Amino acid sequence: xxxxxxxxxxxxxxxxxxxxxxxxxxxIISIFFHPALIxxxxxxxxxxxxxxxxxxxxxPILTMRILAEDKKNxxxxxxxxxxxxxxxxxxGKFLATFTVFMVIVVVSFIYPVIIVIYExxxxxxxxxxxxxxxxxxxxxCAVGVFASSLTENQIIAAIISLIILFTMWIADQYAAxxxxxxxxIMEWISVLTRYNTFTEGLLxxxxxxxxxxxxxxxxYLTVRVIERRRWIQG
Amino acid sequence: MIEIKNLVKxxxxxxxxxxxxxxxxxxxxxxxxxxxxxxxxxxMNIITGYxxxxxxxxxxxxxxxxxxxxxxxxxxxxxxxxxxLYNDMTVTEYLNFVSDLKKVPRDKRKGQLSDIMExxxxxxxxxxxxxxxxxxxxxxxxLAQSLVGxxxxxxxxxxxxxxxxxxxxxxxxxxxxxASDRTIILSTHILPxxxxxxxxxxxxxxxxxxxxxTPDRLSQNLGKMSKLNLTVKGDKESVxxxxxxxxxxxxxxxxxxxxxxxxxxxxETKDNSDIREELFYRMAECKMPILELKxxxxxxxDIFISVVNKTGITExxxx
Numbered sequence: 001x002x003x004x005x006x007x008x009x010x011x012x013x014x015x016x017x018x019x020x021x022x023x024x025x026x027x028i029i030s031i032f033f034h035p036a037l038i039x040x041x042x043x044x045x046x047x048x049x050x051x052x053x054x055x056x057x058x059x060p061i062l063t064m065r066i067l068a069e070d071k072k073n074x075x076x077x078x079x080x081x082x083x084x085x086x087x088x089x090x091x092g093k094f095l096a097t098f099t100v101f102m103v104i105v106v107v108s109f110i111y112p113v114i115i116v117i118y119e120x121x122x123x124x125x126x127x128x129x130x131x132x133x134x135x136x137x138x139x140x141c142a143v144g145v146f147a148s149s150l151t152e153n154q155i156i157a158a159i160i161s162l163i164i165l166f167t168m169w170i171a172d173q174y175a176a177x178x179x180x181x182x183x184x185i186m187e188w189i190s191v192l193t194r195y196n197t198f199t200e201g202l203l204x205x206x207x208x209x210x211x212x213x214x215x216x217x218x219x220y221l222t223v224r225v226i227e228r229r230r231w232i233q234g
Numbered sequence: 235m236i237e238i239k240n241l242v243k244x245x246x247x248x249x250x251x252x253x254x255x256x257x258x259x260x261x262x263x264x265x266x267x268x269x270x271x272x273x274x275x276x277x278m279n280i281i282t283g284y285x286x287x288x289x290x291x292x293x294x295x296x297x298x299x300x301x302x303x304x305x306x307x308x309x310x311x312x313x314x315x316x317x318x319l320y321n322d323m324t325v326t327e328y329l330n331f332v333s334d335l336k337k338v339p340r341d342k343r344k345g346q347l348s349d350i351m352e353x354x355x356x357x358x359x360x361x362x363x364x365x366x367x368x369x370x371x372x373x374x375x376x377l378a379q380s381l382v383g384x385x386x387x388x389x390x391x392x393x394x395x396x397x398x399x400x401x402x403x404x405x406x407x408x409x410x411x412x413a414s415d416r417t418i419i420l421s422t423h424i425l426p427x428x429x430x431x432x433x434x435x436x437x438x439x440x441x442x443x444x445x446x447x448t449p450d451r452l453s454q455n456l457g458k459m460s461k462l463n464l465t466v467k468g469d470k471e472s473v474x475x476x477x478x479x480x481x482x483x484x485x486x487x488x489x490x491x492x493x494x495x496x497x498x499x500x501x502e503t504k505d506n507s508d509i510r511e512e513l514f515y516r517m518a519e520c521k522m523p524i525l526e527l528k529x530x531x532x533x534x535x536d537i538f539i540s541v542v543n544k545t546g547i548t549e550x551x552x553x
Contacts, residue, residue, distance in 0.1 A: 077318045
C-alpha cells in the first residue's frame with residue numbers, strides 16, 4: 001500500500017504536473033484572498049468557501065493518470081500479480097493523490113499566518129472550514145481515482161471525473177425543481193450544501209461521516225471496477 | 235510444483251484456453267510452445283493470478299491461486315509479454331519499487347538487487363531512465379523485475395522476443411543459469427529455443443494441448459533412423475543400383491551433385507530398420523566411398539507443424 005503511494009507521490013513531483021496544479025490553485029486562492037486583504041477584513045473562512053469549486057477542475061487533472069496509465073502501459077500486470085491485495089493498491093493510489101492535495105492545504109496555511117501577522121486571529125470556525133476543505137478534497141480525489149479506473153485514456157478519465165464532480169456540485173440547485181425521490185437523491189449527493197455547513201462554522205458528525213463514507217464507497221467501487229474487468233476481458 | 239487441472243478461459247464467446255491440464259515438477263524447465271494466439275499468454279496470466287479462470291484450478295506449491303492468491307503470488311516471478319515498466323523511473327528506482335511491492339526485507343534488498351543486476355547485465359545501466367533504454371535492455375529490466383524476491387517459480391512470456399541475436403544468446407544463458415534452483419515455464423514460438431533450454435515441451439494449439447514430451451523424444455517418435463542423407467563418390471547409376479538392391483529400402487534418389495563425381499542421395503528404409511552398417515560395407519566393396527552419412531534430423535519445426543496440423547485436421551473432422 002505505502003509502496004504504491006510512495007512511488008506515485010515521487011512520480012507526481014518528478015514531473016511538472018504536481019507543481020503546476022499546486023501553483024495554479026495557490027494562485028486562485030491568492031486572487032480570492034486579495035480583496036479580503038486590502039479591505040482589511042481578513043476572513044479566510046469565506047475564501048475557503050469560495051475556492052472549493054475550483055477543486056472540480058484541479059482534482060480531475062491530478063487523478064486522471066493514476067490508474068489509467070497503468071492499464072495503458074501494461075504495468076497493471078505488475079501490480080495485480082504482486083502479493084498485495086487490490087484494495088491496498090487502490091488505497092495507495094488514492095493516498096498519493098490525497099497527499100498532493102494536502103500539499104495545497106499546507107501551502108494555503110500561509111494565508112491564516114498572514115492574517116495572524118496583521119493582528120487577526122485564527123478562529124475555531126477556520127479550523128472547521130479546513131476540516132471541511134480536507135474532507136472535500138479527499139472525496140474528490142476518490143472520485144478521480146474511480147474515474148481513472150474506468151478507462152485507459154487519461155483525458156477521458158479527467159472528463160468523467162469532471163462531470164461527476166460538477167454534477168455533485170450543482171445537484172442541490174436542481175433538487176427542489178426535480179422533487180420526489182430523484183430530488184432527495186440529488187440533495188443527498190450534493191456536496192456543496194454539506195461543504196457550506198463547514199464554512200458556515202458548523203461541524204456536524206453527520207457531515208464528517210458523509211464525506212468519509214463517500215470516499216470509502218468510491219474506492220470500493222474502484223476495486224469492483226478493476227475486479228470486474230479482470231473477469232470480462234484479457 | 236505447478237499443477238494445472240482442466241483450465242478453461244472464455245473471453246465472451248471466444249474460448250482462449252480449452253481444458254488444459256499439465257504438471258510441472260520442482261526444478262523443471264518447461265517450454266510452452268504454440269503459434270500466436272494459441273492461448274499461451276492467457277494460460278500464463280491465469281497461473282500468475284492476473285486473470286481469473288472461467289473454470290479449472292491452478293495450484294502452485296500446493297496453494298490454489300483462486301483461494302490463496304497472495305501465497306501463490308509470493309512464489310511467482312512473472313515476465314509478461316510486454317515488460318511492465320515505468321518509463322519515468324531509473325532502473326534502480328524501479329527495482330526498488332518492485333522490491334517494495336514484493337515485500338523484500340529492507341536489509342536484504344541492496345544485496346539482492348545488485349546480484350540480480352549483475353546476473354542480467356544491468357549493472358552499468360542502473361542509473362539510466364527506463365524510457366531511454368533500448369528494447370533489449372528493457373527486456374532485461376523486465377526479467378530482473380521477475381527475479382526480485384527470489385521466487386521459486388518463474389513464468390516468462392516470450393523472454394527473447396524482439397532482441398538481437400547476441401542478446402538472445404545472453405538472455406538464454408541467464409535463464410539456464412536461473413534454472414538450477416527454480417521451476418520455470420517459458421513460452422515461445424521460436425523452436426530452437428525450446429530444444430536449447432527446455433527439458434520438456436508442452437505444445438499448445440487453439441487453446442488445447444497438442445503434444446507434451448521431452449524435445450528429444452518428440453523428435454525420436456517422428457524421426458528414428460528411417461531417413462538418411464548420404465554423400466558418395468562414384469558413378470551415380472551404380473550407386474543407385476547398389477543401394478536399390480539392398481533389403482528394406484523404401485526408396486533411394488539422388489538429391490544433388492556436390493563436387494565432380496560426388497553426389498548426394500536421400501533414402502528411406504522400410505519399418506524404421508537401421509541399415510547404416512550394411513550400407514557402409516556394401517559401398518566399400520564396390521569401391522565407392524561414403525563421404526558423409528547422417529540420419530535426416532527431424533527438427534522441432536517438423537514436429538510442431540505436424541502436431542499443429544494434426545489438431546487442425548481433427549477439429550475439422552469433428553465439425
